[in-house]
Amino acid sequence: MFAFLVRRVFAGVIMLIVMSLVVFGLFFASPVDVAAFACGKNCSPAIKEQTRKALGYDDPTLVQWKDFMVGIAKGREYPNDPELREAAPQLVASCDAPCFGYSQVNSRTVNEEISKAFPITVSLAVVALIIWLTVGIALGCIAALTKGSFLDRGLVGISLVFYAFPTFFIGLLLLKFVSIKWGLWDIPEYTSIADGGVGAWLYNLILPSVTLAVVFMAAYVRMTRAFVLEAMSEDYIRTAHSKGLSRGRVLRKHTLRAALTPLVTMAGLDFAGLLGGAIITEYVFNFNGLGKLAVDANQNYDLPTIIGLVVLAASFVILMNIIVDVLYAVIDPRVRLG
Amino acid sequence: MASKKKRMLAVTAGALLASTVLAACGSGDDDKKSEGAGETGGTLYFNVEKPIDHWDPQRTYVGTDISKQSRLVYRELVTFGTSEDAVESAKPLPDLATDTGTASDGGKVWQFTLRDGVKWEDGSDITCEDLKYGLSRNFATDVIVGGPAFYILSYLDIPADADGTPQYKGPYTKKGQDLFDKAVTCDGKTITYNFNKPWPDFNLAIAALHFASPYRAEKDQGDKSNYSVFSSGPYKLEGTWEKESGGTFVRNPEYDKATDDTDSRNALPDKIVFKMGTKLETTYDAILANKGDAACTVSDNRLPPSKFSEIPNVQDRYQNPDSPYADYLWFNTKKLPLEVRQALAMATNREGWIAAGGGERAYTPAYSVVNPAVAGYKEVPTYKDIPLAGDPDAAKKILDEAGIKTPYKIEIRYPQSETADKQAAALKDTWDKAGFTVTLSPEGDVYYSNIQKPDHNYDVGWAGWGADWPSPMTVLPPLFDSRANIQGGSLGQDYGKYEGKAFNDKITEAQNATDLDTQITLLQEADQILADDMVYMPLEIAKFNWVTGKNVDFHTTPGSNSFPDLGLIGLRNGGC
Numbered sequence: 001m002f003a004f005l006v007r008r009v010f011a012g013v014i015m016l017i018v019m020s021l022v023v024f025g026l027f028f029a030s031p032v033d034v035a036a037f038a039c040g041k042n043c044s045p046a047i048k049e050q051t052r053k054a055l056g057y058d059d060p061t062l063v064q065w066k067d068f069m070v071g072i073a074k075g076r077e078y079p080n081d082p083e084l085r086e087a088a089p090q091l092v093a094s095c096d097a098p099c100f101g102y103s104q105v106n107s108r109t110v111n112e113e114i115s116k117a118f119p120i121t122v123s124l125a126v127v128a129l130i131i132w133l134t135v136g137i138a139l140g141c142i143a144a145l146t147k148g149s150f151l152d153r154g155l156v157g158i159s160l161v162f163y164a165f166p167t168f169f170i171g172l173l174l175l176k177f178v179s180i181k182w183g184l185w186d187i188p189e190y191t192s193i194a195d196g197g198v199g200a201w202l203y204n205l206i207l208p209s210v211t212l213a214v215v216f217m218a219a220y221v222r223m224t225r226a227f228v229l230e231a232m233s234e235d236y237i238r239t240a241h242s243k244g245l246s247r248g249r250v251l252r253k254h255t256l257r258a259a260l261t262p263l264v265t266m267a268g269l270d271f272a273g274l275l276g277g278a279i280i281t282e283y284v285f286n287f288n289g290l291g292k293l294a295v296d297a298n299q300n301y302d303l304p305t306i307i308g309l310v311v312l313a314a315s316f317v318i319l320m321n322i323i324v325d326v327l328y329a330v331i332d333p334r335v336r337l338g
Numbered sequence: 339m340a341s342k343k344k345r346m347l348a349v350t351a352g353a354l355l356a357s358t359v360l361a362a363c364g365s366g367d368d369d370k371k372s373e374g375a376g377e378t379g380g381t382l383y384f385n386v387e388k389p390i391d392h393w394d395p396q397r398t399y400v401g402t403d404i405s406k407q408s409r410l411v412y413r414e415l416v417t418f419g420t421s422e423d424a425v426e427s428a429k430p431l432p433d434l435a436t437d438t439g440t441a442s443d444g445g446k447v448w449q450f451t452l453r454d455g456v457k458w459e460d461g462s463d464i465t466c467e468d469l470k471y472g473l474s475r476n477f478a479t480d481v482i483v484g485g486p487a488f489y490i491l492s493y494l495d496i497p498a499d500a501d502g503t504p505q506y507k508g509p510y511t512k513k514g515q516d517l518f519d520k521a522v523t524c525d526g527k528t529i530t531y532n533f534n535k536p537w538p539d540f541n542l543a544i545a546a547l548h549f550a551s552p553y554r555a556e557k558d559q560g561d562k563s564n565y566s567v568f569s570s571g572p573y574k575l576e577g578t579w580e581k582e583s584g585g586t587f588v589r590n591p592e593y594d595k596a597t598d599d600t601d602s603r604n605a606l607p608d609k610i611v612f613k614m615g616t617k618l619e620t621t622y623d624a625i626l627a628n629k630g631d632a633a634c635t636v637s638d639n640r641l642p643p644s645k646f647s648e649i650p651n652v653q654d655r656y657q658n659p660d661s662p663y664a665d666y667l668w669f670n671t672k673k674l675p676l677e678v679r680q681a682l683a684m685a686t687n688r689e690g691w692i693a694a695g696g697g698e699r700a701y702t703p704a705y706s707v708v709n710p711a712v713a714g715y716k717e718v719p720t721y722k723d724i725p726l727a728g729d730p731d732a733a734k735k736i737l738d739e740a741g742i743k744t745p746y747k748i749e750i751r752y753p754q755s756e757t758a759d760k761q762a763a764a765l766k767d768t769w770d771k772a773g774f775t776v777t778l779s780p781e782g783d784v785y786y787s788n789i790q791k792p793d794h795n796y797d798v799g800w801a802g803w804g805a806d807w808p809s810p811m812t813v814l815p816p817l818f819d820s821r822a823n824i825q826g827g828s829l830g831q832d833y834g835k836y837e838g839k840a841f842n843d844k845i846t847e848a849q850n851a852t853d854l855d856t857q858i859t860l861l862q863e864a865d866q867i868l869a870d871d872m873v874y875m876p877l878e879i880a881k882f883n884w885v886t887g888k889n890v891d892f893h894t895t896p897g898s899n900s901f902p903d904l905g906l907i908g909l910r911n912g913g914c
Binding site for chain 1: 399481483484487489502503560582627786787788816826
């Protein structure tokens with residue numbers, strides 16, 4: 001187990017380093033002159049170069065990447081210019097390790113940006129996960145247990161319809177009709193538990209979480225149904241039935257345990273993907289999570305934020321992969337980590 | 339898609355406030371407007387789709403943001419009033435200063451005296467040193483970026499380095515501080531600015547832009563202060579400003595109305611809550627439906643054309659003024675012969691362009707790249723004589739008489755959007771009829787980067803502009819003076835690569851003029867030179883479409899910018 005973890009973590013770190021380098025390369029290969037964009041109109045070439053310096057883009061790409069990696073390992077101070085930091089210490093923004101950089105676009109460190117956006121994304125992802133797993137697995141089991149019935153066909157058909165809906169469509173539908181036109185639900189505005197308590201937190205998360213969950217839920221109904229049916233056809237299930245175990249006990253203790261294994265993998269990866277930002281849902285509902293932060297960063301050519309979010313999102317996926325692999329072994333006794 | 343065009347406009351048009359809008363900016367719907375005086379008190383909600391980039395006055399260069407700052411938190415030496423009349427609104431009013439300033443030495447020296455009793459939000463006096471420090475921040479171009487520093491850097495009497503930048507490098511490194519201290523001096527409450535050339539409308543410039551705003555030195559943390567607000571106006575920021583979500587402004591007890599002679603700060607609501615990031619459609623869906631807080635909501639994002647059909651239902655809270663922008667087509671003067679440019683202009687279907695863009699609620703035809711709101715605006719006869727729907731036959735005749743072989747291939751570039759595609763198609767229609775073979779080539783975010791490249795081979799392109807302050811000096815030279823634009827591997831804003839000696843000479847004359855009337859006359863002549871050389875073809879003046887919640891008292895917009903003005907807006911019907 002330990003050797004497995006060390007190997008996976010090491011591979012993950014290498015992957016993150018390569019990804020960060022690729023993002024740097026892609027960013028500076030873009031035909032858009034970021035300094036001109038930030039400098040605005042009436043910008044002389046000399047002022048544009050000063051702007052480039054202020055943004056920290058005046059060094060060669062590899063030097064900037066190296067500084068970024070140093071920041072991850074040791075932390076950094078901004079502005080980049082040591083002479084300026086010494087002359088005017090009031091300007092200095094300290095960024096502790098692991099420092100993802102300083103966003104001139106948002107006038108704060110990327111770590112601060114992420115720390116503000118992360119709880120919103122996590123809240124959204126967790127509530128959505130609970131909705132889609134609970135409803136998706138329950139309906140999938142019902143469909144499997146009533147295979148061939150009207151109910152089964154109805155559930156499968158409806159899930160197919162929801163699966164075909166784009167997330168933005170569902171989000172806009174809920175926002176425009178449920179909130180604005182019919183006034184059934186206030187327009188959601190993220191409220192933290194500290195600010196509004198659990199009730200307000202959950203109330204404001206319901207519509208975006210449902211938006212996010214619907215598509216996943218539809219997929220999980222179909223997959224749960226398929227996995228449960230597959231497990232139900234196994235010999236050991238027949239054996240369990242022949243030993244006289246109740247149908248519910250067979251389902252809980254044997255069928256679901258086998259069927260859940262692949263679902264856990266998928267749920268883990270889906271959840272990890274959402275932790276990197278539920279871009280469309282956050283954008284539609286104006287939730288300032290990691291997804292919206294990523295969109296804004298792209299629109300504003302905000303490299304430090306882009307790179308920080310890429311590394312963070314990739315870290316989540318790698319981490320969840322490792323956790324899922326470990327969970328595999330826990331859920332399914334046939335799996336061993338080697 | 340439309341928002342992309344708006345964004346492009348925002349980038350190019352930058353300082354909107356500075357553009358004054360003439361009386362014509364009124365909607366013409368006066369009979370339908372509410373004339374309520376507005377009530378004092380209540381909470382006003384202000385929705386903005388894209389986050390405000392700066393609250394730092396020296397870094398703010400977007401007109402609507404300058405307007406918010408002026409009305410709420412930052413007082414200036416001089417400011418603009420709230421008159422709907424453009425001539426009135428283009429007059430600077432004393433604000434922190436006792437008068438509108440005194441010019442001497444042919445406009446090369448300006449003096450202002452601070453009035454008594456003006457204070458910061460902590461109760462301390464606003465001093466001459468605060469004014470001087472605020473100005474000095476513009477010179478730290480490696481820290482204070484994005485603002486309109488360009489002007490003061492080129493005008494203030496400080497020697498330049500080899501790269502053209504002033505030898506003074508700002509208050510952080512203090513390099514060249516003695517040079518700055520000579521150029522800007524304080525004598526008690528009187529500040530004196532010394533320029534290296536005449537600046538006859540300096541007071542207009544600082545009424546429109548905030549580069550000369552006072553700034554308290556000990557509050558300055560460079561980029562870290564970007565969203566800090568240290569108020570001198572009737573409101574102050576409660577807590578902190580969050581770029582993504584906004585902030586709340588409450589009354590500033592240290593603001594003394596007795597020290598403010600302007601009509602610019604009625605400060606009617608007790609509280610103003612800014613909500614950032616709400617989608618334009620969501621904001622207007624809620625406003626039109628009057629749900630909850632939306633009844634007390636105003637936005638400075640324009641009503642999208644898709645919702646124009648709702649306007650008849652909300653006439654009592656609708657405004658349709660002209661914007662301070664002008665949109666135009668530039669022609670590649672290095673590639674297209676004069677006769678080709680003239681034929682293109684003659685066949686330009688402005689009527690079709692306007693109809694495709696949303697009709698008369700969205701645009702009004704333009705007869706110069708200078709917005710009618712700018713002091714000294716004059717229709718250019720050359721453009722006035724061209725029929726709005728274009729004249730393909732006359733255009734064909736120009737080509738034939740010049741012996742230009744047709745069909746003549748033309749490619750038009752523009753920032754892509756659904757609306758822009760339709761508008762470009764309208765141009766293609768009449769251009770094709772005139773003997774051109776037109777290809778539409780929309781581009782994405784790289785549009786402006788591409789058209790600024792000196793080696794671009796484009797034929798025709800779209801652009802938009804708004805004056806920085808009500809003077810053609812902030813329109814014609816920034817767009818067409820090759821000496822200021824074409825340098826350092828960039829065309830600047832001279833996208834058509836125009837290098838006209840007669841035009842440049844006229845601009846030099848205008849720059850050296852010591853009085854405004856002479857300067858304006860010279861600039862009108864310069865605009866005619868551009869028309870004779872057919873450097874650009876004006877298209878339209880965009881119009882704003884504003885709708886507010888039913889409890890917002892919103893009956894006019896100021897001629898100085900045509901945006902919903904927080905100095906005027908109050909609530910009615912008891913608010914929300």
